[in-house]
Amino acid sequence: MxxxxxxxxxxxxxxxxxxxxxxxxxxxxxxxxxxxxxxxxxxxxxxxxxxxxxxxxxxxxxxxxxxxxxxxxxxxxxxxxxxxxxxxxxxxxxxxxxxxxxxxxxxxxxxxxxxxxxxxxxxxxxxxxxxxxxxxxxxxxxxxxxxxxxxxxxxxxxxxxxxxxxxxxxxxxxxxxxxxxxxxxxxxxxxxxxxxTRPQRGLRLDVAGATLLFLALTLLVGPVLVGQDAGWPWQLLPVVALGLGLLAAFLRHERRVARDGGLPLIELDLLRDPVFRRGLVAACCLFGGNISFYLLVTLFLQAGLRASPLQSGLCMVPLALAFVVASRRGAAQVALHGVSALVRGCMVQLAGLAALALVVSLLPAPPLPLLALVLAVFGAGQGLVMAPLFGAILGGVRHAHAGAGAGILTTAQQVANGAGVAVLGAVYGVAGGVGGDRTAMLVGIVLVAEAVIATAAALWLMRRAGTSG
Missing domain, CATH: 1.20.1250.20 (MFS general substrate transporter like domains)
Known part of the structure; x- marks a missing residue:
């Protein structure tokens, strides 16, 4: 560079x-x-x-x-x-x-x-x-x-x-x-x-560590994603247990590689950093609740309100636009106020979820324009948090380890995406079978709200650990 x-x-x-x-x-x-x-x-x-x-x-x-x-x-x-x-x-x-x-x-x-x-x-x-x-x-x-x-x-x-x-x-x-x-x-x-960028010559990829991590995450994430379709059979439990065992073996292997002077796949110093570690928890909660929210809305629109794929997409446009506008403001707010600005963004998300729950509970068939307006509030809160969060977490990572830090963060994001989608999809199916799509939607909103609250708590702990907030 x-x-x-x-x-x-x-x-x-x-x-x-x-x-x-x-x-x-x-x-x-x-x-x-x-x-x-x-x-x-x-x-x-x-x-x-x-x-x-x-x-x-x-x-x-x-x-x-x-x-x-x-x-x-x-x-x-x-x-x-x-x-x-x-x-x-x-x-x-x-x-x-x-x-x-x-x-x-x-x-x-x-x-x-x-x-x-x-x-x-x-x-x-x-x-x-x-x-x-x-x-x-x-x-x-x-x-x-x-x-x-x-x-x-x-x-x-x-x-x-x-x-x-x-x-x-x-x-x-x-x-x-x-x-x-x-x-x-x-x-x-x-x-x-x-x-x-200048390659780090003389270094080689930790192939054994990469293999262990691939197998561990496959065994951990796979059952979560396919469990609902398979009816959550008990045979998935030994698969998850094996995945946890391989994940522990991966961490032991990385410590051994670092101790022997090699280049571990994960910079263990990053995981020892309380700011980075708590930031990862915040990212998992954020993406576990926020990305699955799209699935929740899609199921309600198409299964509950019988909207077409095109109508469902149009209903999501105000949310996306609000996200874009808020993302620009969110970056500036974090530059001024630090992690505290991210916590305020979580509060905006909770306000949007509360308004959405009110509309769904009071109106048997909410009109799509009204839903789009309420979704925009949630999208604004999402924009205030999502993009600035990456910068806040990676801000203390040395340039030489930027790729490794980004990889850990993105892995946490994707695992949370899959787990959140699987869990919320399963809950929607069970609640919908008992009380219909409106009940399923309301239960899903509560779960997403809990994830947002957990995100705000992790951000507060991250701020206490020494961020610029």
Whole structure:
């Protein structure tokens, strides 16, 4: 990294930000867009519910299990090289998804998508962390937050629109095929604009640690994601126990590698840092409750109110726009007031959830415009917290370990995503069977509110541990 780039955010630096954020936007869109297409995929490929669940679950597992490895590879071999390799892999895998003749082929292509995203995504956070300093870094993370917010809303809206449009009879396949030209354009821009980071020569990837982590997270996250579809059989418990055992073995292995002077996959000093550790807890609570909230709303709109995929996507647009506006303000507020600003953002989320619960409980069939307005309040609170949180957690990480820190944070985020979606989906199914969709929605709102409260508590503890708040 040149001193010029590190010292000031010039025009080229902001172009680099645009490139890496564009790739992150494509990844976020792809994570949400599949949910809208599930009924069409099941019908077209004549797949069972378990196989269709694998389209979503195995993508998340591959990503969560390999993202730390992707972050460390960026530290070892250079972030530009690993970012472009991951982006090209993601683009090719997207095209394979779009032409998949069977559900089994689609599942395998989705696994390749998740693995490629695990190479690409950590480089985005690490690049922002190392290219920008001071107020520029806060603004850059705000732009990153805009990508997260727009990606979620755009995924729902674009998925419903493309399926309804049915270009050239492609149906659901177009949600994947559209990534082809977009991914190629971003890859070319990244190769030309991104600075070359100096590889840490003489270092090698901890292959044994990467293997242990992959197996541990697969065994831990897999049962959570597929348990509902399988009826939560008792046989999942030994699988989870084995995953916990492998996770403990992974941590022992990392300590041994560090003690022997090698390069561990995880910087154990990061986990000893109380600010970073409590920040991880806050991130898990935030994403466990917030991302599953999209599933909750989608189920209520389509199953409870009989809204079409396109109508559901349109209803989410105000939430996404409010997220974008609040993300810009949230970054500035954190720069001024520290972590206290994030806690206030959680309070805005709770206000939105309370208003949503009131509307759902009082109106048997709430009109979509009213729901969209209430959802926008929650989206504003989400924007005040989500993007600035990344900067607050990574702010104390040394540049040399930025990739590893980003990888740990992103893994925590993705594991929380999968666990939150699985738990809330299961609760919605049980509560809906007992009291209908309105009851299920209200129970889900309570669970999301508890996750937001837990996030605020973890942020308060993080502030006490020595953040700038």
């Amino acid at each position: 040149s001193a010029t780039l590190a010292a000031g955010a010039g025009t080229r630096t902001w172009w680099v930000l645009g490139v890496v954020v564009a790739a992150q936007f494509m990844f976020v869109v792809d994570a949400f867009i599949v949910n809208v297409a599930v009924p069409s995929i099941r019908a077209d490929l004549q797949a069972g519910s378990g196989a269709v669940q694998g389209v979503i679950a195995l993508y998340q597992i591959a990503y969560a299990a390999l993202v730390i490895t992707g972050g460390r590879l960026g530290d070892i071999h250079g972030r530009k090289r690993i970012f472009v390799i991951g982006l090209i892999g993601f683009t090719v895998a997207s095209l394979l998804c779009g032409v998949a003749p069977t559900i089994e082929t689609l599942v395998l292509a989705r696994i390749a998508q998740g693995a490629s995203a695990a190479l690409m995504s950590p480089q985005v956070l690490a690049t922002i962390h190392t290219l920008f300093t001071g107020p520029d870094r806060a603004r850059a993370f705000g732009v990153f937050g805009i990508a997260l917010g727009l990606g979620g809303g755009a995924g729902f809206l674009l998925g419903g629109w493309l399926i309804t449009l049915d270009l050239a009879g492609t149906g659901w396949r177009m949600i994947f095929l559209v990534n082809g030209p977009i991914g190629l354009a971003i890859a070319i821009a990244a190769w030309r604009l991104m600075p070359d």
